[in-house]
Amino acid sequence: MSDTSPHRDYTVVDLPADVPVFDFTTAYDPESILDEPWGIGRYDERRVQNMYNNSDLYDETRCIHMGIDIWGPAGTPVKAFADGRVYAVVNHDSPRNYGPTVITEHLLDGERIWALHGHLSQQTLGHVDLDQPVQAGDVIGWFGTATENGGWPPHLHLQLSREEPMNNDMPGVVAPADREEARQIYPDPRRILGAIY
Numbered sequence: 001m002s003d004t005s006p007h008r009d010y011t012v013v014d015l016p017a018d019v020p021v022f023d024f025t026t027a028y029d030p031e032s033i034l035d036e037p038w039g040i041g042r043y044d045e046r047r048v049q050n051m052y053n054n055s056d057l058y059d060e061t062r063c064i065h066m067g068i069d070i071w072g073p074a075g076t077p078v079k080a081f082a083d084g085r086v087y088a089v090v091n092h093d094s095p096r097n098y099g100p101t102v103i104t105e106h107l108l109d110g111e112r113i114w115a116l117h118g119h120l121s122q123q124t125l126g127h128v129d130l131d132q133p134v135q136a137g138d139v140i141g142w143f144g145t146a147t148e149n150g151g152w153p154p155h156l157h158l159q160l161s162r163e164e165p166m167n168n169d170m171p172g173v174v175a176p177a178d179r180e181e182a183r184q185i186y187p188d189p190r191r192i193l194g195a196i197y
Contacts, residue, residue: 010137012081012117012158012193013070021197022071024051033071033153040197041069041155043188047173061175066186067116067159068193074154076143078117078124080134081192082106087114088168089128092150098157098172099149100124102140103165108192111162115192116170117141118157119149158189 019038028051033039045065084106092098098118105114117140124141134140143154159170163185174182190196 010079010081012079013072013076013156015070015072015196019196022069024048024065030153036071037073039069039071039155041065041071042197043068043190044179044183046176061177062171062173064174064176064179064182065172066170066174066182067118067157067172068189068196069155069157070196071153071155072143074143074145075121076154076156077139078102078120078141078143078156080104080136080138080140081115082108082136084134086128086130086132086134086140088165089125089130090168091122091125092118092169095151097150098169099144099152100141101168102128103168104134104140114161114163114165114170115189116157116159116161116165118159118172119152119155120144122148158193160187160189160191161185162187 019040020036021040024047028048047063047065084104087105088103091100100120100122101118103114103116120141121144128140143156157172161170
């Protein structure tokens with residue numbers, strides 16, 4: 001695997017201009033998300049609990065978002081941000097989970113980093129294979145519908161990790177008590193996305 005410098009040759013998702021940034025600190029309404037064709041959900045945001053309270057996956061304290069969400073139409077292509085390899089292809093198919101997920105592994109400025117791409121389509125699961133090399137710009141999946149992506153409005157959850165993912169997973173939200181440690185393990189995805197908000 002080659003080092004990637006400069007670190008970003010391709011965006012992960014081709015976004016239109018002027019994408020709104022959602023604020024989930026005070027309210028979450030999945031129907032209002034669908035009113036917008038595109039949207040951004042912020043990293044390190046303390047989200048309202050009703051976003052996660054309909055699942056056994058989340059306890060009452062987990063509310064700090066450790067990735068960036070890119071909301072958009074189902075079927076939107078998701079691309080590798082840099083050269084690397086497919087580390088995992090898995091379906092986290094329980095309700096409110098990631099659904100079809102691809103984790104890629106890269107060298108980023110000399111540091112090994114993993115990128116989780118969650119809430120993808122079922123089609124994604126047959127599109128890429130474990131250990132498959134990827135190049136920057138390769139399509140590695142597509143946004144899934146709510147019936148296949150864990151029950152969410154169509155979007156991509158993109159999360160980086162400095163630690164090798166255990167069980168091909170990363171906690172998308174953490175408790176406030178774990179926030180500082182999580183920020184060290186799961187850095188801001190704007191490192192690869194650029195200033196999308």
